[in-house]
Amino acid sequence: MSAMTPERSQLAAEYALGVLDGKDLAEANRASAEDSDFRRLTEDWTWKLAPLLDDVEERPAPAVLWSKIDQLIGERDRIRSLESQVKRSRLGNVGLFATAAALAGVLLLRPATVQPPLQLPTPQSIPASAAAPMIAMLGDDKGTKIVANWDPDNRRLVLAVAGEMPADPGKSHELWVIPEGAKPVSLGTMSNDPKARMELANTLAELLRRGATIAVTLEPPGGSPSGDPTGPILVSGKLESV
Amino acid sequence: MSTACMDIAPPAGPWLALFSFPPMTESPRPRAHLTSVSSDRGELAAIVRSVAGGDRTAMATLYQRTSAKLFGICVRLLGSEAEAEEVLQDVYITVWGKAASFDSAKASPITWLSVLARNRSIDRLRRRRVKFEDLDAANDIADPDPSAFELAAQAEDRGRLSDCLDELDERPRQMIRSAFIDGATYSELAKIESVPLGTMKSWIRRGLQNLRGCLER
Numbered sequence: 293m294s295a296m297t298p299e300r301s302q303l304a305a306e307y308a309l310g311v312l313d314g315k316d317l318a319e320a321n322r323a324s325a326e327d328s329d330f331r332r333l334t335e336d337w338t339w340k341l342a343p344l345l346d347d348v349e350e351r352p353a354p355a356v357l358w359s360k361i362d363q364l365i366g367e368r369d370r371i372r373s374l375e376s377q378v379k380r381s382r383l384g385n386v387g388l389f390a391t392a393a394a395l396a397g398v399l400l401l402r403p404a405t406v407q408p409p410l411q412l413p414t415p416q417s418i419p420a421s422a423a424a425p426m427i428a429m430l431g432d433d434k435g436t437k438i439v440a441n442w443d444p445d446n447r448r449l450v451l452a453v454a455g456e457m458p459a460d461p462g463k464s465h466e467l468w469v470i471p472e473g474a475k476p477v478s479l480g481t482m483s484n485d486p487k488a489r490m491e492l493a494n495t496l497a498e499l500l501r502r503g504a505t506i507a508v509t510l511e512p513p514g515g516s517p518s519g520d521p522t523g524p525i526l527v528s529g530k531l532e533s534v
Numbered sequence: 535m536s537t538a539c540m541d542i543a544p545p546a547g548p549w550l551a552l553f554s555f556p557p558m559t560e561s562p563r564p565r566a567h568l569t570s571v572s573s574d575r576g577e578l579a580a581i582v583r584s585v586a587g588g589d590r591t592a593m594a595t596l597y598q599r600t601s602a603k604l605f606g607i608c609v610r611l612l613g614s615e616a617e618a619e620e621v622l623q624d625v626y627i628t629v630w631g632k633a634a635s636f637d638s639a640k641a642s643p644i645t646w647l648s649v650l651a652r653n654r655s656i657d658r659l660r661r662r663r664v665k666f667e668d669l670d671a672a673n674d675i676a677d678p679d680p681s682a683f684e685l686a687a688q689a690e691d692r693g694r695l696s697d698c699l700d701e702l703d704e705r706p707r708q709m710i711r712s713a714f715i716d717g718a719t720y721s722e723l724a725k726i727e728s729v730p731l732g733t734m735k736s737w738i739r740r741g742l743q744n745l746r747g748c749l750e751r
Contacts, residue, residue, distance in 0.1 A: 305742045306720075309710065310656050313719040317660075338649060340749060343695045344714045345607055345648040353605040357619055358597050361626045365593065368627060433657060434624045524661075 296329055304330050308337030364434075364455075371436060371454050425534050428506040430527040431455075437527045440506045447497040450489040451482070458510075458526060465526065466515045469496070470505040481515040482508070504531050578643040579636075586633035597626060600644060604651040611655035611717045621658050625651045652715075659717050698748035706741025713738065 296304075300323070306312050307320040323330040430438040437455040442448075457465065468476040477499055479492070492500070500506075507528035509521045516522050578599065584592030604625060608618035628650060636646065699707050709727075712718050718726070724734040 302739060302742070305746070306738070309713045309738070309742065310717055311713045311720045311723070311738060313721060338653075339645075340695060340745075341710075341714050342645050342649050342652075344711055345645075345652055347711075348603075348606045348610050348715055350602040351606040351609055353601040353622060354615075354619065357601070357622060358594065361597065361623050362590065362594070364623060364627055365590070365630050368630070433654065433661070434620070434627065 296333065300330060301333060304333035305337050308334045308341060367455065368435060426500070426502060426531045427534050428529040428531045430506055430508060430529040432525075432527050436529075438508065438529075440529070440531075442500050442531060444497065444500070447492045447494070448489055449479070449492060449500070457508075460510060462513065463510045463523070464513050464515055465508050466511040466521070466523075468507045468509065468521060469499045470507060471499045471501065472503045472505075474499075476507065476521050478515065478519065478521075481511065500531060502531055502533055505529065506531060575642055575644070582629075582633050582636050582643050585630065586636060593626075593630060596629070600647050601626075603644065604647055607648060607651045607715070608655045610715060611652065612658060617658060618655070621651065621654050625654055628654075656717050694749060698745050701748055702741050702744055703737075706737045706744075709734065709738050710741050710745070 303312075303316070303320050303323065306316070307324065312320055320330075320334075324334060425444070426442040428440040428442070429436045430440055435455060437453065437457055439452045439454050441450040441452070443450075451467075464481040466481045467479040469479055470476045477496065479496060480490070505528055507521075508526045509516075510523035510526055511521070512523075578596070581592050581596050581599070585596055601622065605618060605622055608621045608625075609615055612618050612621065625647070629647065636643070699710070702710070705727075709723055712723065720734050720738070721731060723738075724731045727734065729737075
């Protein structure tokens with residue numbers, strides 16, 4: 293803590309209090325990611341201020357909420373055990389993951405504007421791949437929602453919904469790839485459908501490399517009119533080798 | 535309900551998830567409506583330990599005992615019951631996953647849960663406007679440093695905080711409270727109070743300085 297300048301200490305207090313925005317917030321985020329002293333000071337302030345929360349009025353939570361949470365806990369435990377099985381296998385076997393996704397996911401999404409093949413590939417239907425398959429776990433602050441499974445050899449992207457995606461009938465879910473250090477490129481909009489995968493054109497397939505981010509945003513029906521994302525990010529995750 | 539959080543404008547960054555816990559210190563001045571849960575802290579801590587062991591029934595009990603408190607915090611910050619429900623789900627799912635790291639010897643369960651609910655709500659407020667440029671930052675929520683336990687050593691003394699807040703001038707006191715429990719930023723508070731941004735910043739900064747001085751006495 294000795295290296296902490298008065299300005300830095302002040303920033304930590306402001307960060308904990310929650311008053312920062314814009315550049316100052318960005319700076320505090322950075323400091324918090326890089327500097328454990330800063331982080332500690334922030335946490336210290338947070339605990340100091342925590343008793344203020346005692347004054348907030350209680351409010352009964354809706355009765356149905358518990359059963360939702362209980363169900364999500366069950367799903368989460370199931371997905372976790374599947375994830376750990378996949379990690380343990382280290383086979384890079386797309387089929388295994390498709391199976392895991394099908395077991396965990398219940399529901400698959402189909403890209404609507406991209407040609408939509410209709411069948412979820414069975415493990416047998418996917419040939420062993422020489423180029424390393426990749427996986428992106430698309431999540432939000434509630435955990436993994438979609439498992440994206442990329443098979444570069446066949447330029448095949450399989451999406452499995454593993455959690456509840458927010459539904460908004462007036463909007464479309466649009467899928468994006470964001471190559472490292474580059475702008476997002478649309479992969480098409482998605483519609484609810486229990487079975488699907490997409491095969492990507494070469495130009496798009498080249499963007500799906502390790503470290504690229506896959507994200508889903510909420511867009512006007514039919515997708516972003518500008519070609520750039522306009523809505524909030526619902527879920528995102530980085531492509532990693534299996 | 536906060537009017538301040540209805541139009542959070544700035545580009546958002548992540549809020550640190552704080553999973554470390556303050557030590558156990560008896561509160562000389564517990565707030566009236568918290569007594570129902572804080573009076574039996576030991577019992578609640580035992581429930582959390584059962585949750586850590588994977589006991590779903592204990593989890594249901596924990597929810598029953600604490601959800602009204604946490605839902606109140608989320609609704610106050612988010613200004614929306616629907617969003618508060620989502621955050622509350624998130625909080626309890628996190629609790630299910632993290633209960634094992636909960637140290638009942640050091641922590642008050644209700645404070646841990648309250649801070650978790652508060653931070654997740656702030657996180658949500660900020661994520662409402664996350665842009666693609668911030669994706670990396672938004673994805674990169676740091677794990678808290680366990681050694682923060684020691685630093686939080688005097689942290690939970692609500693009596694002291696309350697006394698020290700009482701020593702502040704009325705405005706800084708109100709602003710600090712509003713920032714923490716309504717999620718209002720400098721610019722929003724300045725707008726609400728119709729004062730220049732610089733004035734608001736100096737009120738709060740001085741307030742925080744005095745608060746720290748008082749808490750460290």
